[in-house]
Every structure is written in C-alpha cells, then in structure tokens.
Amino acid sequence: MFGLGRTLSLAMTVPSAGVLSPFTDQSFLERVVVPDMWPVDVPRPMTRGEAMQVPAVSRSRHLICATTARLPIQAVRGETPLPDVDQPYWCYGTDGQLGELTAEQRVQYTLPVGQSPWHRMLATCDDLLFSGWALWLVTATYADGRPRSAVHVAAGTWDVNPDGEIINADGGPFLLGPTDRPAPLILIQGPHEGVLTFGARSIRGAGSLETTAADVARTPFRIGLHQTTDITLSDVEQAQLIAETKRALADNNGVLFTNNAVEIAEYRLDSSELLVAGRQAAALDVARHMNLPGALIDAEPQGGSTLSYSNPASRNQQWLDYGLQSFLDAIAARLSMDDVVPAGQRVAFDTSSLTDTLAPPLGPPTQD
Numbered sequence: 001m002f003g004l005g006r007t008l009s010l011a012m013t014v015p016s017a018g019v020l021s022p023f024t025d026q027s028f029l030e031r032v033v034v035p036d037m038w039p040v041d042v043p044r045p046m047t048r049g050e051a052m053q054v055p056a057v058s059r060s061r062h063l064i065c066a067t068t069a070r071l072p073i074q075a076v077r078g079e080t081p082l083p084d085v086d087q088p089y090w091c092y093g094t095d096g097q098l099g100e101l102t103a104e105q106r107v108q109y110t111l112p113v114g115q116s117p118w119h120r121m122l123a124t125c126d127d128l129l130f131s132g133w134a135l136w137l138v139t140a141t142y143a144d145g146r147p148r149s150a151v152h153v154a155a156g157t158w159d160v161n162p163d164g165e166i167i168n169a170d171g172g173p174f175l176l177g178p179t180d181r182p183a184p185l186i187l188i189q190g191p192h193e194g195v196l197t198f199g200a201r202s203i204r205g206a207g208s209l210e211t212t213a214a215d216v217a218r219t220p221f222r223i224g225l226h227q228t229t230d231i232t233l234s235d236v237e238q239a240q241l242i243a244e245t246k247r248a249l250a251d252n253n254g255v256l257f258t259n260n261a262v263e264i265a266e267y268r269l270d271s272s273e274l275l276v277a278g279r280q281a282a283a284l285d286v287a288r289h290m291n292l293p294g295a296l297i298d299a300e301p302q303g304g305s306t307l308s309y310s311n312p313a314s315r316n317q318q319w320l321d322y323g324l325q326s327f328l329d330a331i332a333a334r335l336s337m338d339d340v341v342p343a344g345q346r347v348a349f350d351t352s353s354l355t356d357t358l359a360p361p362l363g364p365p366t367q368d
Contacts, residue, residue, distance in 0.1 A: 046200035048130045048155075054206045056283035057195075059297045060290040064129060068327055069122035072350040075341050081350075088148070088341065092117060095140055095149040102178060109158075109168060111137065115151045123152040125327060128190030129290075131155060132197070135166070137174070138184035147340055150186060188334045191326040199289035206282035213275045223249070223256075224265035231261070291323040316354040 051057045073091050075082045094115050101111070120136075127134035135158055140149040157169045166185055168174055174183035195203070225245060227233065233241070241262075248256050258264055283299035296319065328349045336346035 046196045046203060048196065050207065051130065051196060051199075051203050054203055054210060054286065056206060056286035056297055056299060057203055057290075060286060060292050061126065061129060063292065063296060064290065064324065064327065065122050065125040067324065067354070068125045068331075068349075069118045071328070071353065073121070073332070073335075073347060074350060075345050076348050077345050082345070088142075088146070089140075090117075090147050090150050091347070093149070094120060094151060101139075101176060101183075105175065105177075108170065109137070109174070110154055111151055120150070120152045121331075123154070124188060124331065127152075127155050128188065128194070128327060128330065130194050130196050132190045132192060132194035134188040134190070136186040136188065138186065141184070144342070146342070147184070147186070153185075186334065186340065188331060191330045195289050199286070202282070202285040202289055206279070206286055209275065209279045209282050213279065216275060226263040226265055227261065228263055229261045291326065293319055293323070313355050320351060320354055 052061065075087055075091060081087075094117055101109070124134040124136070134155075135153040136150040137153050138147040138150045140147075142148050158174070159167050159169075159171075161167050161171075166174060166187065174185060175181065176183040192198070223245060225241060245256065256264060280299060283297060284294045287294040287297050287299050293315075295315075328351070332347045332349060335341070341347060
C-alpha cells in the first residue's frame, strides 16, 4: 500500500503513530468523562492494558499470537523451501548482540537482549493485532546488505513524525553506532488497523459487563431506606444516612439495626440474563472482531449449536482459512520484499503442524 521496500532510513507517507492507524481518522475514539484524568469531551483511546483485562480479548490474543509464534517461517522459491544451509539466519535465530548499537542506544530504544525468534514473532503479532503496525531493528546484515538478524522494537518506544519518518521515544531519528548513521528498520503493516481502533466499543462493553459481574458478586442485592416519619431530611442528612447504612453493612457482616423512623427494603438483583447471556454475547462480539471462531474461546450464539469436527485438523483449517491466515500473509508479505530476501524468493509460514491429521496411536487399544 505504501511501497515499504527499503529498510534504511525509512521515509513513508503514513500518519503519525499518535493516530493509531493509517486506516482511520480518530472517529472511533469514545468521548468519555473520567474525573481527575481526562477533561470533558476529550476522546480517550482504548489501550492494550484495558483491553487485555477482558477475558475474551486475552484468550483471543493468546491463541492468535502464540499460534503464529510457533509456526516455522522459511524462505521459499516457488513452492519449494530453500535448503537449510541457504535459509536466512533471521528465520530461525537471533543474535544476542545488538549489532553496532552503543550502550546508550540500547537503553534509549529499550531493546531486548537475547530475544528468541519465538518471542520476536509473538511481540510482532501482538502489535499487529492491537495497533496494526510492528517494527523490527536489523542488528546484523549479510554482504549484500540484507538482514541476517533482527529484533522486535517494543510498541511505545517509536513513533512516526509528520514527515513520515520513524523516530524514537525522544522524538529523534533511530541512529546506529558511534557514527550515528540511520538504523536499518523493517516496518510491518498488519491486515487491519488494529482491534483497539475498530473494536473499542465492543471491548469496552465487554469490560463493563465484567465490572458489573464483579459488583453483583460482591453485593447481590440493594437496600432501600424508607422513612416512616414526617420529618424532612436535608440532602446532607440523607447522604449521611446512606453512608452510615453502607458502613454498617460492611462492619457488621450485613446486619443492620433500625428504629421505627426507618424501614429497610431489600431488592434482589435478578441479573442472570445480563451476566450470563450478556457476557456470552459480548465474548462472541470480541471473537468476531478478532476474526476468530467463537467456539475457540467458548463463545457461541445463544441457542446456536457448536460446530463439530471429525478432528482438530479440520477445526484448525477453518480457522486458518477464515482468520489466522490474514496475519500470516501480512507478516510474510513484508518479509518477502526485496530488501529482506533476494528477488525470486519469498517468505512463508509452514502451517502443516496445524492442519496435518494426527497420526493414530500405535498398537491395538487395551483395557486394564
């Protein structure tokens, strides 16, 4: 889309990372009022930390990112993988050394030391899922200038300035070594603008249901205070009476004493429909945003039937065809460009471990 075909001194026509994605105009941001944190009528963006508190989001993230991270990635020519000796080192390994970076630069860029390929891909997929972009720093190159080793650069430690240049957390360019030459970077664009963008409302709704469920679990009833006398209580006195009742409930294990001026009415909360069916529906909406079959996170439409499969390979094939493949293709497409692998080669994930039918157990079944 943007022709990101160079790794050195990237200059791209993309908006600032302050806008979470190049696909959106911030109209998705919810306008909320949070006392002492956000002024009135200021858009509050959804954060990854907030989203990950929703069980359906964290479960979806673990499935998508951990599954992607464990799939082997390899260079191929046509449909045939290159011999092991010709595979780029970065496909299966990472260097513990961070190339020519100085100690100050390693601290400034908050880069990992000894990052494994699994963790690099996990973090990459995480960034693409939530925000739509991920960044790698090339730490070693071959003689032709193509990457030999690379590490993932943590989200939040880089940005894109109005000129389309990648900058570090201090607002300056990514520089490499004592000579301060531009660092070789690989910017990876995801299949969409990130669920923090288009899924914010659904995720917040699911989070609200979680909060409500916890509140009802703590207090499955409400108390009504009914005054039986003609004495008029001021607003302050009414508030004081309510506060004393709440404190008495907490201090006396739910036991209250009242005189003949006040009667107490208990209202049981019948919220089973909201907290069971409502949370299930919210989880299903999250699965839809994640492009994930609801059955994989135990979320199914009310009254619907769970699809059955003859074996796990059939289930995984459906997930691969209609969901996970978009992430794999986005990553592989960027890493297949000529600045990463030579012309005529491309990069592909080996998904056979997901879709190959499991071998039957050896020997006849036995019974103790």
